[in-house]
Amino acid sequence: MSGALSAEIERIAEEEARRIIGEAEQKAKQMVEEAKRKAEQMRKKALERKLKELEEEAQIELSLEKISAKKKLLDLKEEYFQKAFEEALSRVKEMAESKKKEKEYFKLVLDYLAEAFEATGASKLVVKTSKKAQELLLKNKKEAIKELEKRLGRKVDFSLDEDPLDTVLGVLAYTPDEKLYYNSTVETKLGKLKEEKSNEVMELLFPR
Amino acid sequence: MSSELKAVLEKEKEVAKKVEEAKRKAEQLLQDAKKLADKTLEKALEGLEDDPAIKAKLKELEEEKKRIRKELEKKLEELKKVAEKNFEKAVEFVLEAAGLKV
Numbered sequence: 001m002s003g004a005l006s007a008e009i010e011r012i013a014e015e016e017a018r019r020i021i022g023e024a025e026q027k028a029k030q031m032v033e034e035a036k037r038k039a040e041q042m043r044k045k046a047l048e049r050k051l052k053e054l055e056e057e058a059q060i061e062l063s064l065e066k067i068s069a070k071k072k073l074l075d076l077k078e079e080y081f082q083k084a085f086e087e088a089l090s091r092v093k094e095m096a097e098s099k100k101k102e103k104e105y106f107k108l109v110l111d112y113l114a115e116a117f118e119a120t121g122a123s124k125l126v127v128k129t130s131k132k133a134q135e136l137l138l139k140n141k142k143e144a145i146k147e148l149e150k151r152l153g154r155k156v157d158f159s160l161d162e163d164p165l166d167t168v169l170g171v172l173a174y175t176p177d178e179k180l181y182y183n184s185t186v187e188t189k190l191g192k193l194k195e196e197k198s199n200e201v202m203e204l205l206f207p208r
Numbered sequence: 209m210s211s212e213l214k215a216v217l218e219k220e221k222e223v224a225k226k227v228e229e230a231k232r233k234a235e236q237l238l239q240d241a242k243k244l245a246d247k248t249l250e251k252a253l254e255g256l257e258d259d260p261a262i263k264a265k266l267k268e269l270e271e272e273k274k275r276i277r278k279e280l281e282k283k284l285e286e287l288k289k290v291a292e293k294n295f296e297k298a299v300e301f302v303l304e305a306a307g308l309k310v
Contacts, residue, residue, distance in 0.1 A: 005216050005219075006215060006216060006219040009216070009219050009220055009223050010219065010223055012223075013223030013224070013226050013227055014223075014226070016227050016230070017226050017227050017229070017230030018230075020227070020230040020231055020233075020234045021230050021233055021234055021237070023234070024233070024234030024235070024237045024238055025237060027238060027241070028237050028238055028240070028241030029241070031238070031241040031242060031244075031245050032241050032244050032245050032248070034245070035244070035245030035246070035248040035249055036248055038249060038252075039248045039249050039251070039252035040252070042249065042252040042253065043252045043253060043256070046252075046253050046256055047256060047259055047261060047262070050256055050257075050259075050262060051261060051262065051265055054262065054265045054266070054269070055265070058265070058268075058269040058272070061269065061273070062269070062272055062273065062276065065273055065276045065277070066276060069276055069277070069279075069280040069283075072280060072284060073280070073283060073284065073287060076284055076287055076288065076291070077287070077291075080291040080295065080298075081298075083295070084295065084298040084299050084302055085302055087295075087299045087302075088299050088302040088303050088306065088308065091299070091303065091308075092308055095310075104310040107310050108307075108308060108310060111307060169308075186306065186308065189306050189307075190302070190306055193302060193305055193306055197301075197302070197305050200301065200305075201298050201301060201302060204294055204297050204298040204301055205290070205291050205294050205295065205298045206287065206290055206291065206294070207290075207294070
């Protein structure tokens with residue numbers, strides 16, 4: 001009797017133990033499966049988010065790259081634009097320094113002088129000009145006055161300020177009483193032209 | 209107490225221990241499973257940057273940058289050629305506009 005009972009108790013206990021372990025195994029399996037599923041979802045979402053971020057960053061980076069490229073193109077245009085003006089000034093400088101082109105340079109000096117007389121309306125001016133122009137005007141004063149009078153259609157005269165003007169070409173001319181003056185140099189003229197004729201120069205350099 | 213009853217009670221104690229043991233094992237099993245689940249979640253975001261989709265996107269971006277730079281170099285070269293070709297005309301224009309043509 002007791003042997004049979006003991007066996008029954010043993011059987012029930014083992015069944016219970018199996019059930020407990022079995023349920024735990026099942027629950028553990030579900031737990032791990034659920035974690036895997038969640039992890040996969042998390043990774044998928046994180047990947048989507050990361051890709052979206054990357055796409056946004058890429059768009060910004062590419063925009064910056066395009067802006068930088070545009071700037072380089074504009075810089076190049078600006079470089080040639082400036083060069084054109086520098087070259088123009090350099091040619092005038094070359095003219096001022098070349099014995100062969102002295103006559104041409106002298107004509108330009110007279111252009112500036114004529115402008116000074118026209119602008120001030122004065123009949124006599126004291127002229128401050130470049131060292132080279134000083135030399136030429138001193139050497140050819142009569143010829144200069146004759147040419148100026150021919151251009152202006154009236155009597156004019158000038159004397160030279162001893163101090164040279166720091167310019168490649170140009171004058172600072174003033175009346176003896178210093179009430180009127182006219183100041184113009186090739187450097188300022190070119191500077192003004194840079195603003196006024198920038199479109200035309202750009203169009204010539206880079207036609208559309 | 210009869211020896212038979214004693215034996216039954218003894219057996220009951222013995223099997224109760226077995227059930228307890230099974231419960232402990234089950235508990236351990238669940239704890240291990242939880243650890244594994246936590247680790248799985250922790251690792252979910254690891255090495256994301258090595259994901260092929262991310263790598264492909266980065267490569268695509270690099271290639272696009274390269275393309276833009278190459279295109280820029282080409283444009284700069286073309287622009288230089290055009291500027292060199294037209295440079296004299298521009299200088300002449302500046303000289304003319306500044307009244308420096310003799």
